[in-house]
Amino acid sequence: MSNILLVTSSPRGAESLSTRFATEIAEGFKVRFGGTVLTRDLTANPLPHIGQAYIQGRVAAPEARTPEQLKAVGLAQELVDEVKAADVIVLGSGMINFGLSSQLKAWFDHITWPRVTFDYNEVGRPQGLLTGKKVYVVTAAGGVFSEGDWAAFDFQTGYLRHLLGFIGLTDIEIVRVEGTVFGPEAAKAAIAATEAQVRSVLEKAA
Numbered sequence: 001m002s003n004i005l006l007v008t009s010s011p012r013g014a015e016s017l018s019t020r021f022a023t024e025i026a027e028g029f030k031v032r033f034g035g036t037v038l039t040r041d042l043t044a045n046p047l048p049h050i051g052q053a054y055i056q057g058r059v060a061a062p063e064a065r066t067p068e069q070l071k072a073v074g075l076a077q078e079l080v081d082e083v084k085a086a087d088v089i090v091l092g093s094g095m096i097n098f099g100l101s102s103q104l105k106a107w108f109d110h111i112t113w114p115r116v117t118f119d120y121n122e123v124g125r126p127q128g129l130l131t132g133k134k135v136y137v138v139t140a141a142g143g144v145f146s147e148g149d150w151a152a153f154d155f156q157t158g159y160l161r162h163l164l165g166f167i168g169l170t171d172i173e174i175v176r177v178e179g180t181v182f183g184p185e186a187a188k189a190a191i192a193a194t195e196a197q198v199r200s201v202l203e204k205a206a
Contacts, residue, residue, distance in 0.1 A: 022092030128168020142181035
């Protein structure tokens, strides 16, 4: 039995390939291993940007928090609890202006929490506190960013690896769907390649 957290973030809705393939992975794990899928749709239910209530509230004693701080910290705690409860995390991330969407960035801003999801050791080096989980990241981009001239402009994949690793989520597998803007045949081939990669992910986990 597995608890699977599915986080989707593309503003493309039903047309989103990152959402499609992330969902296929999460549901595939559910079929194979049982358990539950908890979906956090950051487009249907967008998170607020973090503000002063969150920044000040997360370091204040609980009994000293204002109502606004309690609400902001409570939301962040809910998101952290979802991550902590998950055995497998599946993230769908469509590239927006060479990086991740603001919806997904807001999620990370809420869960990257000192002394809750990361801390510093005796020599001041950060260490993540959310360990022992498998993460699948599905990235979608119209161009090809995994190799070639545009690889240097992929500020999405490396940043996601860094953010996840910073809070202790280092067992990461990347699934890419890319090169879909070069005409119908290229899009068809790109989608078929990702479908094969998703099948491989699920078969390896069985």
